[in-house]
Amino acid sequence: MPTISRDEVAHLARLARLAVTEQELDKFAGQLDIILQSVAQVTEVAADDVPPTSHAVPLTNVFRDDVVRPGLTQQQALSGAPAAEDGRFRVPRILGEEQ
C-alpha cells in the first residue's frame, strides 16, 4: 500500500513550482514512497522517551544583541536583480492575492 499517491506528488510539485512530467510523477511517487517508509521505520524504533529531533546540535537560545549592523546599499541590494525601477526590485505581474 503506497503512502503517497500520484495526485499528492502532483500537488506537491505544483506547490514547489516544479514542472514534473507524467512519467516523472510515477517515478517520484515510487521514490518518495520508499523514503516515507524508511522514515516510518525510524518512528517504530523511537520510543516515547525520545523527543522528535530537528537539530543535531544540543544548543538553545542562540541570540544576537539588538544592535544595528551595516547592511547593503540600495545599489548593492539591486545589483543581482534581473530588473529594477525607482530603487525597487521589479517583478512581473503578480497573479493571485497577497498572502
Next chain:
Amino acid sequence: MTAAAELMDYDEVISKFDPVLGLEVHVELSTATKMFCGCPVTFGGEPNTQVCPTCLGLPGALPVVNANAVASAIRIGLALNCEIAEWCRFARKNYFYPDMPKNFQTSQYDEPIAFNGWLDVELEDGTVVRVDIERAHMEEDTGKSLHVGGATGRIHGAEHSLLDYNRAGVPLIEIVTKPITGTGARAPEVARAYVTALRDLLRALDVSDVRMDQGSLRCDANVSLMAKDASEFGTRTETKNVNSLRSVERAVRFEMTRQAAVLQAGGRIVQETRHFDESTGSTSSGRAKETSEDYRYFPEPDLVPIAPSREWVEELRQTLPEMPSVRRKRIQAEWNLTDLELRDLLNVGAVDLIAATVDAGASPGEARAWWVSQLAQEANSRGVELADLPITPKQVAEVIKMVASGQLTNKLARSAVEGVLAGEGEPAEVVEKRNLKVVSDESALTAAVDEALAAQPDVLEKIRSGKVAAAGAIVGAVMKATKGQADAKRVRELILERANA
C-alpha cells in the same frame, strides 16, 4: 465587477444567527533591528536601504534571533496572561510570493512562544467581556509591493510590481484569539473594543508604536454565523488588513449582514479571505483559503530552539507596567472623575496623554483642560488622533508651568502651543521667537495704566466713586496697549491702586 452583495437587516441577523469571531492581530515590534538580522527597522526609509543578505534571502546568509524581540514576545505573552513555552522552535512557512524573497516566511507553527491567555475588554457601557487568547507567536514581516500600471494602483490590472524589502524581516508578533462567542448584537463592538484594549496594552508595554495607519498594528477579522439552533460553528471568512479601529467594527458588521443574506437564501459561505474597502465599508472576495498543509511547515533548520529559562520569564514579568485597565481606575480616583468624564477622555484618547503631562509636572486639572479643549479641537480639524499631534505631553506641561509661574497668560500660552504645533520648536523657543513674554515690568505697566486712565477721565471718576466694575474698560485699553502681553489680574490691581492714589 461583481454585483453589490445582498445584505440582511442587522436586527434580523441577530434574531436568526449567533456570530462567532476570531481576531488575528499582527504587531510590528519597535526593536532597533529586524528579527533575524541587524538591519534597522525605522519606518519611511528610501527603498531597499535597510536590507542585507539575510533579509534578502541571498544564498549562504544565516539568520540569528534578536534577543530583544524574544523578550518583547514574552512580555506580550505575560501581559495577556499566557503560559510561556519552556521550549519552542521557529518553523518555515513555504509559499511563493514576491514580498518574501526567501520563498518562505520564518514563523512559528505548533510551538508558539506564548499560549492560553486572556484579555478583559471593557465596552463603552462598562460591560466587561473576557476574550480568550489562543496564542502569540513570533514571525517576520514581509516586504512592500507597489503595483504599477493598474488604474487604481491595486494588484488587479497592474502591469508589473515593484518591491521594497526594508520591511522584510521586521519582528512581528501575531496574537490570535480563541473563538469569541455569545456576544450577539454586540459582536462588532466587542471586536473593536478588543483591538483597542490590545493596542493600549501594547502601548503601555512600549513594545510597538501601534500605528494602525502606518501598518504597525494590523487586524484580520474572522467572522462566521451559526443558526440559533446549531451546535457547530459555521464556515468563516477572513477579512484582511482592516486598518482602523472603526473599520474593525464596520467590517465585522458588514460580514454578519452579508453572510446572513447568503445563508438565508439557501447559499453556503465560501471559506476565503476578503478585502475590506474603507470607502464603501464593504468586503469583497479575495482568494480561496489554502489549507495549512499547503504551507508545508517544518522546523527551521538554521535556528536552534528557544528555551526561555523560568528565571528570565520571571525577570521579564517584573518589567510589566501597570495594566491600562488598572491604571484607568487609579487615575479616575486620583483625578476625581465621574464615569462619564473618564469615558469622554478615553474616547478622545486623552487619558495617557494627560497622565504623561501630569507626570511631567502639570496639575491634573490644567493638563485635562489643555488636551480636551484646544488640542482636541486641533486634532479634530487636522483629522488625526490626539496622540499624533506634533506636541508632546512634556511640552504641554512646560507651557502649563509657564502660566503657573506668571510668565505667560492663558492667551499667550495658546499662542505658544500653536507655535509648537506649527513646528517652531520647544515652548521656550516659541515664546522667545513670538515674543510672548508677559510684560512684568511694573513701571511700564504703571505707565500704561496711567495713560489709559488719563485718556478716559469719566471712567476714572466712576472708579473713584466706588464703581469698581468700570475698571474693565481700562483693563481692556491696557491689554490693547501691551498687545495682550500683560497679566490682566495685575493690571486690574494697578488700576485700582492708581485711581485711588
